[in-house]
Amino acid sequence: MANAPGISTAPEQRPTRIRYQIVLMLFVASCFSYGDRVMLSIAGISFSKDLHMDALKLGYLFSGFSWAYVVGQLPAGGLLDRFGSKRVYGISIIGWSACAFLAGFAGYLPATAAFVAIFGLRLISGLVQSPVFPGNGRIVASWFPTAERGRASAIFNASQYFSLVLFAPILGWITNFWGWKQCFWFVGTAGILLSLVWYKVVYGVKAHPRINQREIDYIEQGGGLVNIDPSNGSTQKAPRLTWAAIRMLLSNRMLVGIYIGQYCITTLTWFFLTWFPVYLSQARHMSITKVGIMAALPALCGFAGGILGGVVSDKLLQAGHSLSFARKTPIVAGMLLSVTMIGCNYANAQWVVMVLMSLAFFGKGFGALGWTVIADTSPKPLIGVNGGLFNLIGNLAGITTPIIIGYIVKRTGSFHDALIFVVATALMAIVAYLPIVGEIKRVDLKLPEPESAKA
Numbered sequence: 001m002a003n004a005p006g007i008s009t010a011p012e013q014r015p016t017r018i019r020y021q022i023v024l025m026l027f028v029a030s031c032f033s034y035g036d037r038v039m040l041s042i043a044g045i046s047f048s049k050d051l052h053m054d055a056l057k058l059g060y061l062f063s064g065f066s067w068a069y070v071v072g073q074l075p076a077g078g079l080l081d082r083f084g085s086k087r088v089y090g091i092s093i094i095g096w097s098a099c100a101f102l103a104g105f106a107g108y109l110p111a112t113a114a115f116v117a118i119f120g121l122r123l124i125s126g127l128v129q130s131p132v133f134p135g136n137g138r139i140v141a142s143w144f145p146t147a148e149r150g151r152a153s154a155i156f157n158a159s160q161y162f163s164l165v166l167f168a169p170i171l172g173w174i175t176n177f178w179g180w181k182q183c184f185w186f187v188g189t190a191g192i193l194l195s196l197v198w199y200k201v202v203y204g205v206k207a208h209p210r211i212n213q214r215e216i217d218y219i220e221q222g223g224g225l226v227n228i229d230p231s232n233g234s235t236q237k238a239p240r241l242t243w244a245a246i247r248m249l250l251s252n253r254m255l256v257g258i259y260i261g262q263y264c265i266t267t268l269t270w271f272f273l274t275w276f277p278v279y280l281s282q283a284r285h286m287s288i289t290k291v292g293i294m295a296a297l298p299a300l301c302g303f304a305g306g307i308l309g310g311v312v313s314d315k316l317l318q319a320g321h322s323l324s325f326a327r328k329t330p331i332v333a334g335m336l337l338s339v340t341m342i343g344c345n346y347a348n349a350q351w352v353v354m355v356l357m358s359l360a361f362f363g364k365g366f367g368a369l370g371w372t373v374i375a376d377t378s379p380k381p382l383i384g385v386n387g388g389l390f391n392l393i394g395n396l397a398g399i400t401t402p403i404i405i406g407y408i409v410k411r412t413g414s415f416h417d418a419l420i421f422v423v424a425t426a427l428m429a430i431v432a433y434l435p436i437v438g439e440i441k442r443v444d445l446k447l448p449e450p451e452s453a454k455a
Contacts, residue, residue, distance in 0.1 A: 015214035019143045023152045025201045026136050029093060030159035032187075032194050033132045034273065035167040036096055036125065037065060039187050041277045042171040042292060043180035051111045059406020061115070062274040064122035065129075066398025072130030073395070074246070077388025080131055080138055086202045089135040093198055095128030097191025104184030133371065134387035141375040141383050142205055145222020147318060150326070153372035154310020160269055161306055161365055164299030168277070172292020225380060245382055249389055252443055255377065257436030261331070262370040262394030264429035268338060269368075270401040271422045272299070272361060275415075283415045284350055297354060298361035305365030309334060313369055324440040327373050331433050334367020338426040345416050367429070370394065379443045397425075 044058055053061070079088045099121045106117040136156045144152045171183045203209070205216060206227070249255055277295050280286045286294060309330040316326035341360035344353045370390065378386040405418045 013212060013214055015218050016210065016212045018208055018211045018215060019148075019152075019219065022139065022143050022202060023155050025198065026139060026156040027159050027162075029089070029194060029198060030132060030136060030156050031163045031166060032093070032191055033096065033129055034160045034163035036100055036129070036187055036191070037273050038163055038167045039100065039171055039183050040065070040122070041274045042168060043175055043183045044278070046175050046180040047107070047114075051115055053115070055409040056403075056406040057115075058278070059274075059402040059404075061119055061122070062270075062402035062406070063399045064119045065126040066270075066395055066402075067126065068123040069126035069130050069398060070392050070395050072127045073134065073388040073392030074385065075388075076131035077134045077382075077385040080135055080388075081383065081385060084204065085135045085139050085142075086199070086204070088131045089202070090195055090198050092128050092131045092135075093191055093195040096125045097188045097195065099125035099128070099188075100184050100191060101188025102184075104181040104188070107179070107181035130388070130391075133391050137371045137374050137378075137387040137390075138383050139202075140371070141225050141378070143219060144375075145219055146376065147222060147314060149375045150310040150313035150317070150369065150372045151307075152310070153369065153375060154306050154308075154313075157310075157368050157371055158303045158306030158365060160273070160368075161299045161302030161361065164272070165296045165303060168295040168299065169292045172289050172295075175292075176287075176289045225383065245385060246389065249379075249382070249386055249443075254437050254440065255386070255390075255443065257432050257438070258370065258373055258377065259390055259393040260436065261429045261432035262390055263397050264425040264432060265335070265364070265368055265370060266394040266397040267401050267425040268360075268364045268422060270398050271405065271418075272302070272364070274402045275405050275409075275418070276357075279415050279418075284353060286350075294354060298358040301358040302361035302365035305334065305362035306368055307365075309366035309369055310372065312366075313372065322439075323376060324438075327369055327376070327440055328433050328437070331367040331369055332430050334363040334365070335426045335429045337363025337366065339363075339423050341419055342423045345419055364426075373440060376440060377442055 040062060044053075044061070047053075076088070103118050103121045106114040106121070109117055137153070140149055140152045140156070167187075171186070174182050174186060205211065205219060276298075277291050280291045280294055313326050313330050316329060317323060338360045340356050340363070343356045347353050347356065371387075374387055374390050375383075401422075404421060405415075408418045408421065409415060
């Protein structure tokens with residue numbers, strides 16, 4: 001019997017799952033970004049001797065990246081909102097890879113000139129990497145419905161731990177057998193290859209050549225902001241970055257609490273990225289090859305914690321708990337677990353130290369949901385700008401943490417008080433998220449109309 005007119009017999013099309021390829025690409029790109037930062041701590045064990053650096057001077061060199069990284073956050077957020085994530089992020093990958101490659105040649109300069117050259121290139125690298133995490137948050141807000149953002153954000157955020165797992169052993173081996181200059185060349189070359197993959201894989205939601213309408217509908221109906229990129233054909237003009245917009249963000253108590261919490265959590269990140277390998281070398285007397293391997297073990301726990309924290313948060317949300325409960329519970333639990341690192345001050349056996357650091361790293365990963373919270377709360381016209389402001393305040397810790405720990409180690413000759421400092425900031429993060437943040441919800445800010453629109 002013939003089919004009735006207008007009735008389709010074609011099987012219902014299944015939604016594609018392109019969003020998972022996108023978040024995988026974010027994870028890989030972020031791993032390389034953090035690998036660029038890990039590189040300096042591993043190579044620094046070697047070149048600090050060659051360039052005659054004490055702990056404080058090494059701390060300033062570790063902080064060089066963050067000075068420019070922080071300055072670049074707000075402009076980066078504005079660029080992302082104006083030109084789209086794919087273009088700005090891709091240029092960032094090329095820029096930091098070139099800086100890493102050039103830094104390797106500083107090894108042929110006299111000690112003072114080499115220090116200046118590396119510091120200058122780290123400043124430039126920090127500036128060009130400033131769009132990475134605001135871009136991650138913006139892409140996740142676009143590609144994922146609200147109920148999946150915890151997992152998606154946890155995946156790219158877990159890159160900071162997996163970068164140690166991946167890069168620390170490799171860079172430790174390269175430094176031991178070849179030298180610290182080759183670390184910079186390796187990371188620079190790998191980054192250039194990554195940029196080619198980035199431009200091939202990443203698109204806006206509606207511009208992706210392999211996505212189908214079912215997946216677009218699923219993302220959009222679930223709260224995904226599928227129209228925020230210029231590549232989707234949106235004719236809406238992105239708002240300009242203005243101090244009025246920044247003041248409105250800073251006037252919101254919830255957002256301020258989130259910013260403070262991120263500063264505290266990022267303090268733990270920068271301890272593990274910069275001083276942790278040095279701690280293992282100087283305080284626990286491990287060889288550089290062993291440091292590369294042992295630094296990877298707690299990082300693997302941090303990676304597992306980072307993924308699990310996002311999964312638990314989304315499960316709590318799907319079980320009917322409020323958004324505030326679902327996001328805050330892993331953050332508070334994770335920060336409490338991070339406090340276990342204080343036990344290293346009273347442990348002599350290396351295996352005990354590694355167990356305690358692994359627990360602390362797992363907790364730090366489990367509680368690192370700041371980017372998920374930003375995707376949940378950012379005003380729709382200012383997702384890139386708010387992500388930039390969030391990352392700016394958070395990464396002030398990238399300036400303060402290396403310098404403060406360097407000063408403590410130089411003055412006391414040990415890491416005892418440095419670990420107390422790191423633990424104290426973990427407890428401050430709990431204070432920020434409980435009494436200050438309050439209810440977690442999307443901010444609805446009314447932006448003033450530009451003068452040209454009023455004319």
